[in-house]
Amino acid sequence: MDSQTAIVLFNLGGPDDLASVEPFLVNLFRDREIIQLPGGAALQPLMARLIAKMRGRSVRNNYRWIGGGSPQLRITREQAHALEDRLNAGAGGSHNYRVFIAMRYTRPSAHDALTEIAAAGIRRIVTLTLFPHWSKATTGSSRREFDRTLASPAWQRARFDITHIEHYADNPLYLDAVAATVRSAWNDIPAERRARTVILFSAHGLPQRFIDEGAPYVDHINATRFGVLERLNVPNRQLLAFQSRTGPVKWIGPGTEEVLAELGDAGVADVLIVPLSFVSDHIETLYEVDMLFADAARAAGITGYSRPPALNTLPVFIEALAGLVHDKLGTPVDRRGMGPAWKPEFATAGAA
Secondary structure (H helix, E strand, C coil): CCCCEEEEEEECCCCCCHHHHHHHHHHHHCCCCCCCCCCCHHHHHHHHHHHHHHHHHHHHHHHHHCCCCCCHHHHHHHHHHHHHHHHHCCCCCCCCEEEEEEECCCCCCHHHHHHHHHHCCCCEEEEEECCCCCCCCCHHHHHHHHHHHHHCHHHCCCCCEEEEECCCCCCHHHHHHHHHHHHHHHHHCCHHHHCCCEEEEEEECCEHHHHHCCCCHHHHHHHHHHHHHHHHCCCCCEEEEEECCCCCCCECCCEHHHHHHHHHHCCCCEEEEEEECCCCCCHHHHHHHHHHHHHHHHHCCCCEEECCCCCCCCHHHHHHHHHHHHHHHCCCCCCCCCCHHHCCCCCCCCCC
16 A cells, blocks of 8 residues: 555564574674674685584573573564554554564564565555664664665565664653663662662673774763663762673773672672663573673672663653654654553652
């Protein structure tokens, strides 16, 4: 239908089960635009397979700890369904929007999404990244793969009208959503321990060369961090660190585990760790933050360690995504029927 609009959610992807771990790693490490392995472009696929084979066992063990696979596709589908319902709410029974998924390193791929969109007769497309902070390793890579797919012979005759939403680090509703999750975790900390709790924001790491090339990623992370702190309005000490730093390259820092060790050495006993750059639960939250960093915190003497829930399908986050689409298309936002619950209220610093 010409009147319909397709929304394509960009996400990284992850192995659905343990058997899918090595194929996922191969796809990840063969992306030379992001990871430049020794031997040049010609040897990159071979090197990717060797690294996937060497790292396969340990990575499988990590996924085994979180249930045997990544929940990212399931949660992304739930986000897609929630966004589609929200976009079509109040439309008088019409179904003007359909939401599709394009994972970067697993399926459904950009090709899969375009195949479904074309079969539905939809011509207008809005791509919407699930990475709020732009980097070439995430949204940039997904966008390039989407463009490469469009340039393939299969789509030469397609006449799609395409626009892109590539970041939203300072979007007010997105900030409201993150702050709401942090406030929820804050309120769960015993009242007598809140004043001494350090808020540690942990963002996904990037190679330093990406920042040197002009990537706005750290600026975007800080826009989110300070926007959340403004909404929280608490006087506590807060820090920024970076996680998921692997490989023999220079990474932006400091590392999250290093900061936890330093806090423990300084006598800090309570930390609220806030994962940034993630809008759903997956290996970086469920294993790295909840298990690996929790162990590091305990080893450092930190006895109070917690994190907020992930955004996942939090209504205000879905509302933020819907608002981004409406803003891009210049269409009105209908919030009838949402009630007061869509907009979180933030307690003051001394509230329970």
